Structure formats: C-alpha cells, structure tokens
Amino acid sequence: MQTPVPLIEQRIAQLPRRANDPPPPSDVTGSGRRRTYIRPRRGWQAVDLKELWRARDLVWQFTLRDIQVRYKQTFFGYAWALVVPVLQVLIFSVFFGNILGVGEKVNQAAGRALPYPLFALTGQIVWNLFKTAIDGASHSLIANGNIVRKVYIPRLALPLSALGKPAVDAAVVFVMMLGLAWWYSADARYDVRLTSSVALAPLLLIGSALPALAVGLIAAAITVHYRDLQYVLPFFTSLLFYVTPVIYSVDLLPERFAWLIYLNPIAGFVQAHRAVVMDLPVDWMGLGLSLGLSVVLLVFGLFFFSRAERRFADVA
Amino acid sequence: MSEIAIKVDRLSKHYRLGKGPAGRGDFRDAVTATVRHVTHRLSGRRPADEEGGDRDLWALRDVSFEVKKGEVVGLIGQNGAGKSTLLKILSRITDPTAGEAWFEGRVGSLLEVGTGFHPELTGRENIYLSGAILGMRREEITSKFDEIVDFSEIGRFLNTPVKRYSSGMYVRLGFAVAAHLEPEVLIVDEVLAVGDATFQRKCLAKMREVSRGGGTILFVSHNMGSIQALCDRAVVLRGGRVIGEGEPLEAIKLYLKSTTEQGETDVAQRTQRRGRGRTRLVTASICTHGHEDAPGLLIYGQPAVARFEVSEVLPDLNCTFAIYDSLNRPVCRFNSRLVAPADGTAEDGTFTCEIPDLPLVPGDYHVNVAISSGAELEDHLDAAVTFQVEQGALDGRPLGGEQKSVAFAPRHRWLVPVVRP
Numbered sequence: 004m005q006t007p008v009p010l011i012e013q014r015i016a017q018l019p020r021r022a023n024d025p026p027p028p029s030d031v032t033g034s035g036r037r038r039t040y041i042r043p044r045r046g047w048q049a050v051d052l053k054e055l056w057r058a059r060d061l062v063w064q065f066t067l068r069d070i071q072v073r074y075k076q077t078f079f080g081y082a083w084a085l086v087v088p089v090l091q092v093l094i095f096s097v098f099f100g101n102i103l104g105v106g107e108k109v110n111q112a113a114g115r116a117l118p119y120p121l122f123a124l125t126g127q128i129v130w131n132l133f134k135t136a137i138d139g140a141s142h143s144l145i146a147n148g149n150i151v152r153k154v155y156i157p158r159l160a161l162p163l164s165a166l167g168k169p170a171v172d173a174a175v176v177f178v179m180m181l182g183l184a185w186w187y188s189a190d191a192r193y194d195v196r197l198t199s200s201v202a203l204a205p206l207l208l209i210g211s212a213l214p215a216l217a218v219g220l221i222a223a224a225i226t227v228h229y230r231d232l233q234y235v236l237p238f239f240t241s242l243l244f245y246v247t248p249v250i251y252s253v254d255l256l257p258e259r260f261a262w263l264i265y266l267n268p269i270a271g272f273v274q275a276h277r278a279v280v281m282d283l284p285v286d287w288m289g290l291g292l293s294l295g296l297s298v299v300l301l302v303f304g305l306f307f308f309s310r311a312e313r314r315f316a317d318v319a
Numbered sequence: 320m321s322e323i324a325i326k327v328d329r330l331s332k333h334y335r336l337g338k339g340p341a342g343r344g345d346f347r348d349a350v351t352a353t354v355r356h357v358t359h360r361l362s363g364r365r366p367a368d369e370e371g372g373d374r375d376l377w378a379l380r381d382v383s384f385e386v387k388k389g390e391v392v393g394l395i396g397q398n399g400a401g402k403s404t405l406l407k408i409l410s411r412i413t414d415p416t417a418g419e420a421w422f423e424g425r426v427g428s429l430l431e432v433g434t435g436f437h438p439e440l441t442g443r444e445n446i447y448l449s450g451a452i453l454g455m456r457r458e459e460i461t462s463k464f465d466e467i468v469d470f471s472e473i474g475r476f477l478n479t480p481v482k483r484y485s486s487g488m489y490v491r492l493g494f495a496v497a498a499h500l501e502p503e504v505l506i507v508d509e510v511l512a513v514g515d516a517t518f519q520r521k522c523l524a525k526m527r528e529v530s531r532g533g534g535t536i537l538f539v540s541h542n543m544g545s546i547q548a549l550c551d552r553a554v555v556l557r558g559g560r561v562i563g564e565g566e567p568l569e570a571i572k573l574y575l576k577s578t579t580e581q582g583e584t585d586v587a588q589r590t591q592r593r594g595r596g597r598t599r600l601v602t603a604s605i606c607t608h609g610h611e612d613a614p615g616l617l618i619y620g621q622p623a624v625a626r627f628e629v630s631e632v633l634p635d636l637n638c639t640f641a642i643y644d645s646l647n648r649p650v651c652r653f654n655s656r657l658v659a660p661a662d663g664t665a666e667d668g669t670f671t672c673e674i675p676d677l678p679l680v681p682g683d684y685h686v687n688v689a690i691s692s693g694a695e696l697e698d699h700l701d702a703a704v705t706f707q708v709e710q711g712a713l714d715g716r717p718l719g720g721e722q723k724s725v726a727f728a729p730r731h732r733w734l735v736p737v738v739r740p
Contacts, residue, residue: 039426041411042419064451072439075480153431154452155411316413317334 044313050305051157058157065147065160066167069139073168084172085179088127095123099250112254113283115194118187124180125277126249132173132208133215133269134240139165140219141226141236144315151315158312159305162219166212173208184280200279207276214268214297220304224311227318243267248274253286265292268300324504324535325386325409329418332379332404332559378404380559381418388423391526391536393546393567395574396556397701399591402539405556406430406508409537422535424503427453431508433493438482442473442492445481449496463499470521471495491518498525505529507538523549543571543646558591575645578685578702586703593699598631600690603703608673615706619728620713623677625653625686625704627670633692638670640688640703642679650679650726678729680718681708 055062074081100106100119110117140162144151147161187195218240226232246267253261253274264270271286271293278285379401386392394402407413409420410428435452436445446467450460460467468477471492473484481489507526526549530536540546546553546567553570555563555577563573587601604614608622617623627638641652653672655662665671688703689696710718713730 037425038421038423039411040419040421041408041415043414043416058454060455060457061451063457064448068437068440068444068448071444072437075439147435150435150452152412153434154428156452156454313414316407 047306050309054157055159058160062160062164065164069168081175084175088176091127092120092124095250096120105251108255109252118193121183121187125280126273128176129211129273129276130249132169133211135169136166136215137219141222144223162223196282198282203279207272211272213301217300217304220308224308227311227315265289268293268297322388323385324388325422327384327420330379330382330415331417333416334376334378377559382561384554386535388535389533391530391550393550393553394539395553400556401559406506410506422504426504427500427502428506429497432490436481439480441480442477446496453500467495467499505536509539541647594696598629598633598697600698601630602628605704605706617706617708619711619718622675625672629668632668635693637691640686642684642686645683678727679708680728681710683707
C-alpha cells in the first residue's frame with residue numbers, strides 16, 4: 004500500500020506528461036509492423052474513424068448477435084415488430100383520429116381525404132426507430148460491460164451496432180406500411196396514391212438514425228458516470244413524442260411558430276417521411292433544419308462519447 | 320534476436336477509491352462535490368478530498384520493463400500487486416495515468432476465456448462473435464473455423480446454444496477461438512486456472528507453439544510451476560512497483576521472499592487486505608500442539624494447532640484458511656463452516672483449529688486466511704502466517720529422503736509378505 008499522497012493532481016502533473024506530444028498513435032516502424040502506443044489521453048481528441056472502419060466486422064457481428072438473440076428468445080420473433088406499431092396506430096386512430104377529430108383537421112389542412120391510420124403509421128415508424136435506437140445506443144456500453152472490461156474493442160462499435168435491431172424492425176414495419184398504403188389506394192373513399200417519391204422513404208428512415216445515434220452517444224457517455232440517466236432518459240424521450248408530428252401534422256400548428264418544431268431533430272424526418280409516402284408536399288426547410296441540427300449533435304456526440312468511454316473500464 | 324516487442328516505460332495508474340469526484344456516482348454526488356469544490360476555491364482552502372490521501376490508490380507506480388521478441392515473460396506478485404491493472408493497460412482496456420508503453424505487431428489479450436459469448440447463441444455463432452471481439456476478420460475466422468472446432472473438441476455440439484454447454488466445453492471453445500488469433504504479442508491472465516488438467520496441458524502446449532513461432536508472451540499466473548515451465552524470464556510486482564526481474568527461479572525466490580517478509584510483519588499492521596472490515600484478523604499463528612513457544616514450526620507427525628484471533632465477534636462468523644507450499648500450490652483448505660460433531664465454541668474471539676494429522680513433508684508453507692460473517696467477506700490476508708515443517712516421524716515411522724518431492728506423507732500401515740517356514 005502506498006503512503007497517502009497529498010494533492011494527487013499535483014503529483015500527476017509532475018509525472019512525465021506525454022499526452023500532448025505530437026501523437027504517433029499507430030504508425031509503421033522500420034520492420035514494417037504496426038507499433039501501438041499506450042499513453043494517457045486527456046481532453047478532447049479526434050475520433051478514430053479509421054479504427055472503426057477496420058472493426059466493421061465487429062460492428063456487423065454485434066448487430067447480428069442482437070438480431071439472432073431477439074429471434075431466438077421470443078416465441079413470436081419478428082411478429083412483435085408488427086404488434087407494437089399496430090396497437091399504437093389503432094389507439095391513435097380511435098382517440099385522435101376519430102374521437103378528438105384530429106383526422107378531420109389533418110384532412111382539411113392537406114385538402115385531401117387521408118386515412119388516419121396510414122397517416123399515423125407513416126410517422127410512428129420513424130418515431131419508433133428513433134426511440135428504440137436511442138434506448139439501444141444509450142445502454143450499449145453498460146449492456147456490454149463484461150466485454151468492455153475484459154478486452155479492447157473500438158467502443159464506438161457498440162452504440163453503432165445497437166442501431167441494427169431497430170433498423171430491422173423498421174424494415175419489417177415498412178413493408179406492412181406499403182401494404183396498408185396499397186390497400187387504401189384501392190379504396191375510393193380516400194385519396195391515397197403511391198408515387199415514385201416513396202423511393203426516398205428508406206433514405207429518410209436511415210437518416211433518422213443520425214439524431215438517434217447522436218442522442219444515444221451523448222446519453223451513453225453520461226451514463227458511464229451517472230447511472231441515473233438510464234432511468235430518466237426514457238421519460239424524456241417520451242416527452243419528446245409530443246413535440247414530434249406523429250399524431251398531428253405540422254400544418255395544424257400556428258404558422259409563425261411551426262418552424263420551431265424542427266428544432267426537435269427527429270421532427271423533420273417524420274414530416275418528410277410521411278410526405279414522400281403519402282405524396283404530400285415536403286417541407287425541405289424543416290428537413291434541412293433537423294438534418295443540420297442532427298449532424299451538429301452527432302459530431303458533438305462522437306467527441307463526447309470518445310472522451311467518456313476511456314474511463315468506462317475504470318468506473319464500471 | 321534482441322528486438323523489443325513490448326516496452327513499458329514508467330507506467331503509473333491512479334485510482335480514486337470510493338465515490339471519487341470523477342468516479343462512479345449519481346448527480347447528487349456530482350453536485351455536492353462541485354459545490355464543495357467551488358466554495359473551497361472561493362475561500363482559498365483545498366477540498367478535504369484532496370488532503371485525505373487514503374482514498375487514493377496507486378495501482379501501478381513507475382513500472383518499467385522490456386520484453387524481447389519471442390520471449391515468454393511471467394508476471395508474478397500477490398493479489399493487489401498490480402498485475403491485472405498492468406495487463407488491462409497493455410490490453411488498452413484502460414488508460415494509464417502517466418508513462419507510456421508500446422508494443423509491435425498484432426496483440427491478442429486473453430484476460431478471460433470466452434469474453435462476449437452469448438448464452439443464447441450456438442457454438443458456431445459464438446465462434447464468429449468471439450473471434451470478431453478479439454479482432455479477427457470474418458474471412459479469417461471462416462478459414463480457421465475447422466481448426467477451432469477441432470481444438471475445442473465440441474464436435475456435435477457446434478449447433479447447440481452455449482448455455483447448454485458444460486463449463487469445460489465453454490472454456491475450451493473460448494480458448495480455442497483465442498488460440499487461433501495468431502497474435503505476435505499474447506497477453507494472458509490467469510486463464511489456465513480454469514478447465515481440467517488435460518485442457519491446461521493443451522493451453523500450455525499452444526502457448527509454447529506461439530512462442531516457438533516467434534510470438535511474444537506476457538503471462539500472469541499464481542502457479543509457480545507453470546511460470547517455471549513456460550517462462551524465459553519473470554517480473555515481480557509488489558504494491559504496484561517492480562521489485563525485481565530475472566530468471567524464473569530467481570524471480571520466484573524473490574517473490575516468495577517478499578511474501579515471507581510480509582508474513583513477518585504483524586498481522587494487525589498489514590494494509591494489503593480485502594473485505595468489508597467490520598472485523599479484522601489481529602493475530603494468526605500456527606504451531607506444534609503443546610509448543611506455543613515456538614510459533615511457525617511444525618514437526619512432521621506431530622499434531623498442529625492454528626489460531627486466528629479477530630477484533631470483533633460478529634454473528635455467523637466463519638474462518639477459512641488454506642495452506643500453500645513454496646511454489647504457491649494449494650495443499651489443503653480448512654473451513655469452519657463445514658461442521659463436524661466434535662466441533663465446539665470458543666470462549667473469546669479466537670478461532671482454534673486442531674489438526675491431529677497434518678502429514679505435510681518438510682518445507683516452507685504459507686497460509687491465506689479469510690474471515691467472513693454470513694455471506695460477506697470481512698477480511699482476507701495473503702500469507703497471514705508462514706511456517707516450516709521439520710523432519711519427524713508419524714506413529715514412529717520416519718520420513719524417507721525421497722519424500723522431499725511429494726506433497727504429503729499420510730498415516731498408514733503395511734502388511735508385508737514374509738517367507739514362512
């Protein structure tokens with residue numbers, strides 16, 4: 004046991020400090036082999052995307068694991084991916100669509116007869132992807148703590164691969180949604196038309212993973228130090244649902260303030276996804292605002308995460 | 320071949336124990352710590368945290384050594400000496416606080432067997448998962464897949480979820496994947512301690528194969544036998560510092576000497592202990608029955624008495640102690656929880672264990688002691704007592720010279736055929 008060391012920070016400062024030397028992190032020596040340096044890292048440092056690219060097989064294996072496990076553990080397997088959104092949309096349609104008359108207002112604003120269930124589903128699919136991806140990414144470090152503590156892996160692989168399962172779920176629901184749209188298009192009471200713009204929908208779904216990953220990374224990083232967050236985060240994301248145009252359309256908001264909703268980074272994706280599927284006008288400004296915000300958040304999230312993950316093995 | 324494969328240069332690692340300001344905590348802790356920090360800043364005094372150094376621990380202090388390419392180096396030291404911390408830093412699981420290290424080539428670190436195995440997945444699926452976690456590309460695993468399956472001997476269980484595997488199969492599969500990583504630098508923690516003897520031999524053989532192929536191995540073990548058998552050199556750690564390095568036998572001697580030295584300090588004064596600490600071991604002794612004046616000396620064939628006094632008598636108190644030989648191999652273990660009709664209760668806070676038959680052969684031994692109340696470990700001390708066994712006779716039967724190389728010489732009786740008239 005060491006004798007008590009007063010003023011630890013001072014003592015650390017006196018020790019040979021090499022963290023800020025020009026970093027030759029993984030370079031190739033004369034013998035042609037890669038030399039790996041291990042030294043203290045402090046402060047904000049660049050995210051090693053090259054390393055992450057080398058670990059792409061790992062990202063894939065983690066994704067595969069989550070999907071395989073889900074399929075094995077549950078009796079209904081992927082049927083669950085459909086059950087949840089179907090129930091959600093059913094309830095929204097009964098309460099908001101019919102009883103509260105949101106469906107009628109939506110139709111007035113759009114000037115077309117839209118089936119509310121399809122209207123809600125085109126938003127809900129994006130929202131569910133966003134929400135489950137945040138949950139997965141923010142838990143990924145803790146859920147894989149036994150790995151992180153025992154072997155070195157590029158830790159970004161964990162939140163990244165947590166996006167896989169929500170993406171597969173969304174793909175399953177997407178097929179159902181197309182089926183529903185096709186069914187409604189044959190119904191003369193509604194004005195539903197599937198146009199080529201539907202091809203943009205998968206892109207928007209993929210795009211909605213950006214804000215999800217950003218929020219997930221930031222949450223995962225905070226959770227390393229403060230476990231409380233994992234309990235309160237679901238509460239905050241469900242609050243966010245009310246400022247996301249899933250059960251209503253942006254057109255129903257007062258025009259002066261409508262743009263504010265796009266400060267919620269998922270709002271732009273929800274709105275645009277619905278528009279391309281139901282052949283409504285896309286609010287490109289809104290999408291741009293949400294996308295830009297997502298990118299900024301994501302860059303911050305990447306740095307923030309790689310700053311926090313270093314200490315994970317120590318505090319976990 | 321004097322090329323350096325691993326260089327460790329003045330590595331230090333500092334931990335804050337308990338709820339350090341930067342450690343695990345909740346928002347409330349963080350808020351109070353920040354407020355305290357700010358108020359102390361303003362008042363010009365230092366936060367109490369930084370003055371009380373007992374919450375700080377240097378797990379490693381200025382550790383330096385080199386490992387040459389193709390060398391097998393053992394790391395030895397008691398629990399808490401910093402071996403695991405060092406391996407974690409070299410495996411890049413955690414950052415050092417100061418200093419630096421580098422290694423050349425692909426590193427494989429095996430701190431645990433079967434890291435990342437998912438119980439629901441089959442052997443086949445887990446081979447790919449575990450391989451990827453260890454840093455293998457998918458095509459690499461595919462090309463070595465058959466070899467891995469052969470080595471693990473799981474055969475027809477390949478498509479069974481690993482949750483149905485026996486622990487032996489699980490460990491074999493885990494090691495099989497790691498063994499085919501073909502690293503240039505292999506870092507191995509005490510993984511050989513798991514699995515049966517056949518498996519251990521297989522692991523050792525595989526490690527020899529790696530080193531013959533020019534691979535470098537850094538390896539932690541409490542088994543001095545495998546250190547001696549496998550290593551070219553060994554580094555001895557104690558209290559986070561390197562106290563010496565050299566030939567395996569020299570290093571083992573140094574390590575045992577440091578253990579024995581520790582055995583000579585008063586038990587109550589020791590700081591290297593584990594457990595909750597509501598009660599502590601204050602004295603520990605072992606002697607020949609009736610010879611309390613000569614502690615630490617046993618005579619072969621004579622009954623022995625071990626005594627362990629605790630500071631506080633708690634409910635459901637238990638004492639476990641294990642005797643280790645000079646190569647740190649466990650010889651036998653005693654547990655007061657396993658009761659027999661002849662057991663009794665003590666008047667004071669002392670565990671007494673009478674051992675009428677302790678047929679240990681002459682040599683040096685040490686005893687690790689654990690005190691627990693209920694399921695909670697209260698105190699644990701390595702080498703709480705050391706003792707020596709002297710020549711003697713059991714039931715009048717002397718011990719032959721050839722007995723030096725065995726573990727024990729039990730009480731026995733012969734019936735010998737003789738030529739009858």
